[in-house]
Amino acid sequence: MLVAIETTLIYTFLLGSLYLLVSLGFSLICGVLRIFHLGYAYIFTATIYFTWMFMSLFGWGLIPSIAAMLVIQAGIAIAIYKGLIVRYIKREEIIILGLLFVAIILEQSALRFYPIQAGVYLETTMVPGLSKIGQVTVSNQLIFAAILGIVVTGLFVLFFLKTKLGLAVRAISYDIYSSRLMGIQVERVFMFIMVLVLIPVILATLAIAPIWAVEPSMGWGYMIIAILVSVLGGLGNIRGTIIASYIIGFCNSVVGFVIAQPLYMGLSALIVVLIMLIVRPQGIAKSETVW
Amino acid sequence: MAEILKVTNISKHFGGLTAVNDVSFSINEGETVGLMGPNGAGKTTLVNMICGSYGADSGKIEFMGKDITKLPPWKRCKLGICRTYQIPRPFPELTALASVVVSALHGKDRPNRSLEDASTEATHYLEFVGLFSKRNILARDLTLFEMRGLELARALATEPKLIFIDEVMAGLNPVEAEKAVRLIERAKDQFGVTVLWIEHVMAVLMRAAERVIVLHYGEKIAEGSPQEVANNPLVIESYLGKSENA
Amino acid sequence: MELEVKRDRLVLRAGGGKWEWHIEPRYWRNPLIYVSILIIAPVVVYFVYPSLLATVIDANLLAAIAIPLALMSIGTGRMNFGPQFYIGIGGYAAALLSIHFGLNPALTLIAAALAGIVFGFIMSPLSIIAGGLYYSLLTLLLPLLFLEVTFIFSDLFKGDTGLSGIAPLVSTGSFSLNLLIYAFISLAMMLFYLFIIDKIFRSRYAVQMAAINDDEEVANGIGVNVNKTKIISFIIPAMMVAIVGWFYAHYYGAFSGQTYLPLSFMLKVFMVTMIGGRTQIYGCIIGGYFIAFLEMILIRTTGGMSPVLFPVILLALLLVLPEGLFGLYRKHHYREYMPTLRFRR
Numbered sequence A: 001m002l003v004a005i006e007t008t009l010i011y012t013f014l015l016g017s018l019y020l021l022v023s024l025g026f027s028l029i030c031g032v033l034r035i036f037h038l039g040y041a042y043i044f045t046a047t048i049y050f051t052w053m054f055m056s057l058f059g060w061g062l063i064p065s066i067a068a069m070l071v072i073q074a075g076i077a078i079a080i081y082k083g084l085i086v087r088y089i090k091r092e093e094i095i096i097l098g099l100l101f102v103a104i105i106l107e108q109s110a111l112r113f114y115p116i117q118a119g120v121y122l123e124t125t126m127v128p129g130l131s132k133i134g135q136v137t138v139s140n141q142l143i144f145a146a147i148l149g150i151v152v153t154g155l156f157v158l159f160f161l162k163t164k165l166g167l168a169v170r171a172i173s174y175d176i177y178s179s180r181l182m183g184i185q186v187e188r189v190f191m192f193i194m195v196l197v198l199i200p201v202i203l204a205t206l207a208i209a210p211i212w213a214v215e216p217s218m219g220w221g222y223m224i225i226a227i228l229v230s231v232l233g234g235l236g237n238i239r240g241t242i243i244a245s246y247i248i249g250f251c252n253s254v255v256g257f258v259i260a261q262p263l264y265m266g267l268s269a270l271i272v273v274l275i276m277l278i279v280r281p282q283g284i285a286k287s288e289t290v291w
Numbered sequence B: 001m002a003e004i005l006k007v008t009n010i011s012k013h014f015g016g017l018t019a020v021n022d023v024s025f026s027i028n029e030g031e032t033v034g035l036m037g038p039n040g041a042g043k044t045t046l047v048n049m050i051c052g053s054y055g056a057d058s059g060k061i062e063f064m065g066k067d068i069t070k071l072p073p074w075k076r077c078k079l080g081i082c083r084t085y086q087i088p089r090p091f092p093e094l095t096a097l098a099s100v101v102v103s104a105l106h107g108k109d110r111p112n113r114s115l116e117d118a119s120t121e122a123t124h125y126l127e128f129v130g131l132f133s134k135r136n137i138l139a140r141d142l143t144l145f146e147m148r149g150l151e152l153a154r155a156l157a158t159e160p161k162l163i164f165i166d167e168v169m170a171g172l173n174p175v176e177a178e179k180a181v182r183l184i185e186r187a188k189d190q191f192g193v194t195v196l197w198i199e200h201v202m203a204v205l206m207r208a209a210e211r212v213i214v215l216h217y218g219e220k221i222a223e224g225s226p227q228e229v230a231n232n233p234l235v236i237e238s239y240l241g242k243s244e245n246a
Numbered sequence C: 001m002e003l004e005v006k007r008d009r010l011v012l013r014a015g016g017g018k019w020e021w022h023i024e025p026r027y028w029r030n031p032l033i034y035v036s037i038l039i040i041a042p043v044v045v046y047f048v049y050p051s052l053l054a055t056v057i058d059a060n061l062l063a064a065i066a067i068p069l070a071l072m073s074i075g076t077g078r079m080n081f082g083p084q085f086y087i088g089i090g091g092y093a094a095a096l097l098s099i100h101f102g103l104n105p106a107l108t109l110i111a112a113a114l115a116g117i118v119f120g121f122i123m124s125p126l127s128i129i130a131g132g133l134y135y136s137l138l139t140l141l142l143p144l145l146f147l148e149v150t151f152i153f154s155d156l157f158k159g160d161t162g163l164s165g166i167a168p169l170v171s172t173g174s175f176s177l178n179l180l181i182y183a184f185i186s187l188a189m190m191l192f193y194l195f196i197i198d199k200i201f202r203s204r205y206a207v208q209m210a211a212i213n214d215d216e217e218v219a220n221g222i223g224v225n226v227n228k229t230k231i232i233s234f235i236i237p238a239m240m241v242a243i244v245g246w247f248y249a250h251y252y253g254a255f256s257g258q259t260y261l262p263l264s265f266m267l268k269v270f271m272v273t274m275i276g277g278r279t280q281i282y283g284c285i286i287g288g289y290f291i292a293f294l295e296m297i298l299i300r301t302t303g304g305m306s307p308v309l310f311p312v313i314l315l316a317l318l319l320v321l322p323e324g325l326f327g328l329y330r331k332h333h334y335r336e337y338m339p340t341l342r343f344r345r
Helices: A002-033 A041-057 A062-085 A092-113 A140-162 A164-174 A176-181 A186-196 A198-208 A218-233 A238-258 A262-279 B043-051 B073-079 B096-106 B115-129 B144-156 B174-191 B202-208 B226-230 B233-240 C031-048 C050-076 C084-101 C105-123 C125-129 C132-152 C175-201 C204-214 C216-221 C226-252 C263-275 C281-320 C324-332
Strands: A130-133 A136-139 B003-014 B017-028 B032-036 B058-063 B081-083 B162-166 B194-198 B211-216 B219-224 C002-005 C009-014 C017-022
Touching (some): A002 A136, A002 A140, A002 A164, A002 A186, A002 A198, A002 A238, A041 A062, A041 A092, A041 A198, A062 A092, A062 A198, A092 C263, A130 A140, A140 A164, A140 A198, A140 A238, A164 A176, A164 A186, A176 A186, A218 A238, A218 A262, A218 C132, A238 A262, B003 B043, B003 B194, B017 B043, B017 B211, B032 B202, B043 B073, B043 B194, B073 B081, B073 C216, B081 B144, B096 B144, B096 C204, B115 B144, B115 B174, B115 C204, B144 B162, B144 B174, B174 B194, B174 B202, B194 B202, B202 B226, B211 B226, B211 B233, B219 B233, C031 C050, C031 C175, C050 C204, C050 C263, C050 C281, C084 C105, C084 C132, C084 C263, C105 C226, C125 C132, C125 C226, C132 C263, C175 C204, C175 C226, C175 C281, C204 C216, C204 C226, C216 C226
Parallel strands (some): B032 B194, B081 B162, B162 B194
Antiparallel strands (some): A130 A136, B003 B058, B211 B219, C002 C009, C009 C017
């Protein structure tokens, strides 16, 4: 019994913080840009495979590869924004389909050039080894990833509450037209957001790459989590996303580690979200704004 | 005259804001009743509740002796209540004719009505409001006055017994306003509907309404003939405010 | 002697005389012409290049999925991003019943249709309670979660490899003759769907659905039972798509969720819809043939690169022709007033 409680608590914390890192970007894009970035999955795949490409093709070290990957990802994000989102802002279904296509193209390219047998592996373990907390053994890297999640989220919250740019983002999420009238350069802020949300995802992917499987289609599983967390928490609302991440983390840790049926995790999370939608369709958040 | 609508103690709260507070009134068949009040008094909320778009938090609504408080909006429409909208809400992608056809098909319980029959009926209503020549134009391409006429045609096509007309004068120039008032008078004559008319423009209500109800901050503050209401100090205060040296 | 082709007539000048022949729209607007083309085409292909019949079947099936999808989108007023869920339902129902109980295809057809209706009914409240974008997200997730379920119960669904050994619909001994018969069955199914949905779109239900699509609240206020319309226009297309899943199962003799449930298949279906013009059901046929043949050409010419190139080309098409081929037609002709699809927040 005690073990079960300990396991639940620890994994709720770990998984919840991780899911937070994964979902923060998706929720932000939904809330601020008001589009569903259904191509979100590509960021995960791109992180791993572009880094690997630089390492294997040019023989660079880990750090320079990561730096190069960051530059490319920023470029892709801006290209997506300018080429797809700005042009078709009135036609949402085109944006959604286009983003999905981008994700599929990247996934298929990765699959083609670096199939699973290629042995893609990124040595990004920051804290090796295992720890024992109470009766539960967890990987140190996972703890590191969770703490990273909390720190990054904290930084994001500080950014949105205390800085001028953060204030602009919050204003846009309330009302785009008034923000424009107040002199906020909405397009620039959007571009900034598109690049900003890459950071938590890249950090999350790099942190858990050594402990969880790496394959071209890994993005979709994380995107499903991001979608579920965002829908549960209220799209675009950081407070709601935080609460929702831990709820889903709790749900998954109970199902995955206590009841020990890890295959049911996705399904159980969906059921939780569906119930929430019936009871309170707008999610946990009080409003459709960033904070 | 029979009483067709009886509203008893209905209220509506939106969070902490009380939009409508314990309002009761009744409407008799064949009347034209005006509903007045400054902006934000709760007129549209009241109408929304009677038509079914919002549920009433408390109170009872009876129509033709039947309790309709819990019925969904489409059932209320089939019983004979319909409304127009303050800001016209046409079906943007449908033509004027198609909009009225939808009402003609669904407003009254006539399940065997075919598309052709409904179209014929719809053209009669369009002709009544004077939009027959514009029947194949997309509803969103009409002028404001025409859109209001379309709203009226759409409401009339459901063969209602009670119509709520929501601020039809807003945005119309005097010529159009005159046409609108006469149109509604003709509708009353020809189709025998009872009208609850929400309006700001006093002159219209003076002329057209037999009875006027005034709301202020969600409460009924006056009820009576237009003359009585116009001279009621509470009503004047709600519109103009208290005099400085009262 | 000189033949001049003008926009709506042919002019023939010979020896000082002039003959004009007007081409009336009713000559080429006759659906019989196109149906005949669609019927004769498989026969021609059978004699010329039989293996192309597989592509023809693919095209018919893609169109047969896209056509009910149009009905679902217009009737519920929202875009279902996971229609392939019902392919999975119908396909697995047919496959499981055929393999474990030995039911013949006619019975599995009924079962697949029933499965489609049941699951359509279970999922239909989504169209009422979930608003536009939430609805799109959840419908997007459903097939992916169904895929997860097939992996969870992999002894039943055989996970990755899928079920095989499903009784074929036709077996005449000749592979190409089989294909020809399958082609005709798929064509019949698609034309049947086309006929039904066309009739619905010309009936009073179409105006009702268009009204709901445009403004639900107002439609509710003028007496349209919005919820009933949404549920019915959810369940019927679900059943139709499930039947397509049944066809896939019996046609290939094997059925794996991995082929149909992930997003790549969904995008194919959506491109079929997009190319044809989003709610133009006749356009779906053109879209279906276009996509099926495009994929076939890509696989034959580029082989291994085709999974990468196919989405690239589709993305390019999406950006260049947002209204699909119908958009090109629309640019040159007056606006036609038909119920169209809208998104809502």
